[in-house]
Amino acid sequence: MTGRRPVSAGLRLSLTTLTVLPLRPGPVDRRTGALAMAWAPAVGLALGAALAAAAWGLTGLGLAPLPCAAVLVVLLALLTRGLHLDGLADTFDALGSYTAADRALAIMKSPETGPLGVSAIAAVLLVDAAALSALVARHGWLLIAAAVAVGRLGITLCCARPVPPARPDGLGALVAGTVPLAGCAAWAVGMVAIGGFAGQLAPGSDWPWSHWIRAGLAVLLAAGAVLLLARQCVRRFGGITGDVLGAACELATAVALLALSTA
Template structure:
């Protein structure tokens, strides 16, 4: 490996992001804090690729004559399959721990348990219901590109959970490897880029929407702002409750940001 590649392992970071956040069987290569930081910074791009697959699937199902709601159900199931259900598992574990109302150490032990409690299961059900409802509206309007943008915004939730000054709740695991590793400038750059992407996607979708000036930008900006806000609120609560973030918290941030972003984008 060259000295330049060692200083800035962009390719290794992208491979690690893909193999961590999707089912793609790629060799992760080197795994250290610098590579992990790049992997988390790449998360929105991986989300965009995932969203593109889902958008293409939605278009195909519509062409086959499937109604919007069944199409949305297929998309929700496909999204879970393409991510190995990893983020949904993190959502359930995080909510079980948050709802335990016990000490931080005991809550972290609950989070690490392979069992899912009633609060965790309820959190998964609620998020999937919101996803399905929002996707149904987007499919009905043929907002294919907007679907892709929504999943990119959702993965920005992962990047935000790894922003600088956010500590890890444990000394080991994924949270310890990536916590506090992504510069705030990278988070801000992705947020601005996704506002532009969402606005352009909304304009190019060809679907009927608000006809007042700037409506597409407001729609996209609201999705990014609300998606980021819910992820950061979760992180703040977890830092106060557990002392930091874990890999499960990253998954929970992703799922909550995705649901909120899709809901905002589905607003007429």
């Protein structure tokens, strides 16, 4: 593939992997996988825009902030087929098993969900709903979009060089270590800019630089949480898997929502 074809194939792979859209990416190799993971924050921005539009519409119909936030949590799970939540549960079940790497990977691959995995999902959804409720109450529509985009930046960071795959096959083997550090840094700066701009446009914005500082902290804290997760997974499993990418996404989204929802 040359010219625009690998770029479009990477975007299609990103959309079909990270959303409910049933697109056909065509031939898939590590170059396509790298582009797909590099596109992840842009796909997150599109998902966030859909959530922001839904929040605006629901509040316009008179729905209170907390029920609106609950609907948004369900909508995001539907738009992503719940795959990231599944990855979160599988990853935490495996991390909490305290077994050898091969056994932990088998636990991660099992269709069963243990108590730690269920607890991880419940904790993340609780944080998401609470933070979204605060953002809806402030009419921070663009901040919702920014937080969801930062969550998908977590996927990009997990695929940064030189993070290895935990298995020789699967999504992790396809995308682990494919995204250059410069690309991750560029997206991080872009997410700070988007979050700062969104905060500036939110009703009741406070002193001029606070929204930029808050956006920077959101990206920094989300990235820190993802890097700690990736480091632990490399130590325990020898690398990352597709489930770890889902866990990174959910963790980064929750941290970003929490940081951006602060008054």
